[in-house]
Amino acid sequence: MTAPARTTASAGAGTRSSTELIRAEAPVLAHNYHPLPVVVARAEGSWVEDVEGRRYLDMLAGYSALNFGHRNPVLIEAAHRQLDRLTLTSRAFHNDQLAGFAESLAALTGQDMVLPMNTGAEAVESAVKVARKWAYEVKGVEPDRATIVVAADNFHGRTTTIVSFSTDESARSGFGPFTPGFRVVPYNDLAALEAAIDETTAAVLLEPIQGEAGVVIPDDGYLAGVRELTRRAGCLFVADEIQSGLGRTGTTLAVEHESVVPDLLLLGKALGGGIVPVSAVVGRRDVLEVLRPGEHGSTFGGNPLAAAVGSAVVGLLETGEYQRRAAELGVLLRDGLTALVGRGVEGFRSRGLWAGVDIDPSIGTGREISRGLLDEGILVKDTHGSTIRLAPPLTITAEELQSALGSLEKVLAHGA
Numbered sequence: 001m002t003a004p005a006r007t008t009a010s011a012g013a014g015t016r017s018s019t020e021l022i023r024a025e026a027p028v029l030a031h032n033y034h035p036l037p038v039v040v041a042r043a044e045g046s047w048v049e050d051v052e053g054r055r056y057l058d059m060l061a062g063y064s065a066l067n068f069g070h071r072n073p074v075l076i077e078a079a080h081r082q083l084d085r086l087t088l089t090s091r092a093f094h095n096d097q098l099a100g101f102a103e104s105l106a107a108l109t110g111q112d113m114v115l116p117m118n119t120g121a122e123a124v125e126s127a128v129k130v131a132r133k134w135a136y137e138v139k140g141v142e143p144d145r146a147t148i149v150v151a152a153d154n155f156h157g158r159t160t161t162i163v164s165f166s167t168d169e170s171a172r173s174g175f176g177p178f179t180p181g182f183r184v185v186p187y188n189d190l191a192a193l194e195a196a197i198d199e200t201t202a203a204v205l206l207e208p209i210q211g212e213a214g215v216v217i218p219d220d221g222y223l224a225g226v227r228e229l230t231r232r233a234g235c236l237f238v239a240d241e242i243q244s245g246l247g248r249t250g251t252t253l254a255v256e257h258e259s260v261v262p263d264l265l266l267l268g269k270a271l272g273g274g275i276v277p278v279s280a281v282v283g284r285r286d287v288l289e290v291l292r293p294g295e296h297g298s299t300f301g302g303n304p305l306a307a308a309v310g311s312a313v314v315g316l317l318e319t320g321e322y323q324r325r326a327a328e329l330g331v332l333l334r335d336g337l338t339a340l341v342g343r344g345v346e347g348f349r350s351r352g353l354w355a356g357v358d359i360d361p362s363i364g365t366g367r368e369i370s371r372g373l374l375d376e377g378i379l380v381k382d383t384h385g386s387t388i389r390l391a392p393p394l395t396i397t398a399e400e401l402q403s404a405l406g407s408l409e410k411v412l413a414h415g416a
Contacts, residue, residue, distance in 0.1 A: 015041075018051055036374055036381070043070035046396045048379065059373075059380045059404050061393045063211070064243045064354075067270035068316055069395035075273035078312035079305065087305045091297060097307035104314040105282060108252060109265055112285035116278070116302035116310075120242040120268035121157030123279040126296065127205070127238050127264050128161060130281065132181075133290045135202030139234060146202040151187035155212030156205070156240055168212075188218040190225040197229065203236035203264075204229070208254035211243040214387040215349050215356030223258040230263075236287065242268040242279070247394055250327030250352035252317055257351070263287055273313050278306045322394045326352035329401055333390065336405035344412025346386075355390040356383070357408075363415045372411035378404050 016024065018039040041051045046069055049055050061067060068075060082097065089095045102114040115130070117123050128148060135146040150156075152167045163171045164178035172178070185192040187210060197204070208223055210216040223239075230237040239262040244254035246267065251257060253265065264287060268279035281288070300306070316322060330352040337348045337355060346358040359369050366382025373380050373388075380388045392401065 015051055021051065036370060036379070038374060038379070045069045045071075046393045046400055054377070056374070056377050056379045057392075057396075057400055057404055059378055059390050059392045061391050062274055063269060063381075063389075064246075064248050064391055065269040065272065066274040067247055067394050068273055068313070068322065069393040070274060072273060072316075072395070074316060075275055075309055075312050078308050079273075079275050082305050082308035085304075088300065088303045090299050091302060095302075095304040095307070097304040097311065098302045101302075101307035101311045101314070104311055104318075105267075105271075105280060108314050108317060109267075109282050110261060111265060111282045113283060113288040115281040115288055115291070115296075116306070117281070117298050118277045118279055118300050118306070119157075120266070120279050121159045121162060122298065122301070123242065123266045123268050123281050124156045124162055124205075124240060125159055126281050127203075127266055129296060130264065130283075130288060130290060131203035131205075131236050131238060133295075134236065134287050135200075137290050138286070139202070141200055141202065145200050147181050147183055147198075147200045148202055149183045149185060149193060149196045149204045151206050151210070152184050153187055153210055153213040153216070154207060155210070156207070156242075187213075187216065188222050190222065190229065193226065194229055197233045197235065201233060201235040203238045205238040205240065207240045207244065208257075209244045209249065209351060209354070211354075211389070212383060213356075214358070214384055215351070215354055215389060217349050217351055221258070223255055223260045227260045227262070236263040238262060238264040238266065240266045242266055243391075244354070246270040246313070247317055247322040247326055248352055248354050248391065250330055251323055254351070271310055271313055272306065273309050275309050276306050278310045278313075280310075326394050329353055329394075329396065329398060332398055332401055333405070336402065340405075340409060340412065343409070344415075350390075353390075353392055353394055353396070357388050357390060359386045359388060359412075361386050363412060369408075369411055372414070373407060376407040376411060378407045 021039045039051050040048045042049045047055055048058050105114050117126055132146045135141040150165045156162045161179045163175055165182035166172055183196045185196045227237055239255050241253050264283035272278035334350045344360050344363050346360050348355055348357045366386050366388045370380050370382045382388050
């Protein structure tokens with residue numbers, strides 16, 4: 001890919017430069033992120049543009065929040081239409097968009113009921129509450145003794161309960177005391193999982209593919225094994241599909257690769273189409289019905305704007321087009337990365353349009369390679385030192401994807 005072109009129409013008169021805007025953030029924003037030095041001002045499809053008018057191919061897609069591209073016209077139209085009618089009622093009242101959203105999402109996922117929330121972390125927290133209540137009321141676990149089994153190297157969010165069962169010290173250090181009731185076992189280890197389950201186990205909570213860990217894909221049969229273990233033990237299987245779901249891996253849900261149906265599914269990110277935060281716990285009626293009015297809630301969860309956009313997202317997925325694109329272009333991504341193994345890439349893991357790429361440390365860190373790609377007009381993000389993640393919008397073209405792979409080859413050849 002050639003260097004990103006500058007467009008004169010982008011930077012309006014009096015607009016602060018990227019350098020000025022980055023510098024202005026430091027004294028007024030809490031330092032919870034370490035972003036790459038690009039200031040995005042507008043976007044369309046698979047492309048974004050900074051305040052100076054430089055264009056970049058987005059190969060991260062908001063960690064899968066932008067599966068359908070920036071400003072997808074179908075989703076933008078749905079949002080505009082709803083903005084002109086009604087945006088919020090709170091859940092103190094009904095709204096005319098929520099029933100249709102819940103019906104369509106339940107049908108898409110093959111589940112019974114929907115608990116609408118806003119962010120992914122809220123969906124995880126909600127599932128923890130539901131699983132515990134189910135354990136006490138249905139399974140008969142003694143009060144306050146329920147446990148949930150999770151996997152090492154997980155990423156489910158950053159609230160205090162969730163970081164309590166994280167194994168990432170950067171997420172945990174300084175935030176104790178931690179919430180009890182969780183058991184951590186190695187990912188992709190059925191024997192360890194079985195040993196951790198006992199009569200107090202309410203649920204097993206796992207990512208079908210671990211995203212933040214570097215797109216770690218379990219062995220074939222692992223998810224089916226988890227489903228069988230939880231069924232035998234009489235506990236719930238909760239699948240966190242917040243990053244892996246909604247078309248990313250070439251199927252609507254990543255668990256479909258093993259024909260597994262969890263008891264609860266956690267969805268978010270792409271469910272809001274990159275327009276509004278939308279998340280949901282979707283699952284069996286007998287599980288979600290343990291919640292009664294007043295026991296859980298969210299002022300914005302299920303708001304009419306979110307429901308209208310979410311319904312439009314479900315409509316896009318119902319066609320199967322985006323799942324097919326992820327599967328077909330995923331082959332191109334896999335083949336392109338295979339050609340780079342031994343040429344700056346030590347190894348990679350991919351499924352659909354999602355990959356974790358391990359960079360040869362002698363060439364550079366993941367962040368250094370991400371900076372090099374930024375200079376080439378490609379946006380990616382590093383994780384865990386030497387790994388970069390690729391998760392382009394599912395709207396990306398074959399030509400754009402090949403161009404991005406060519407840029408990666410170029411950066412690796414020159415080194416950091």
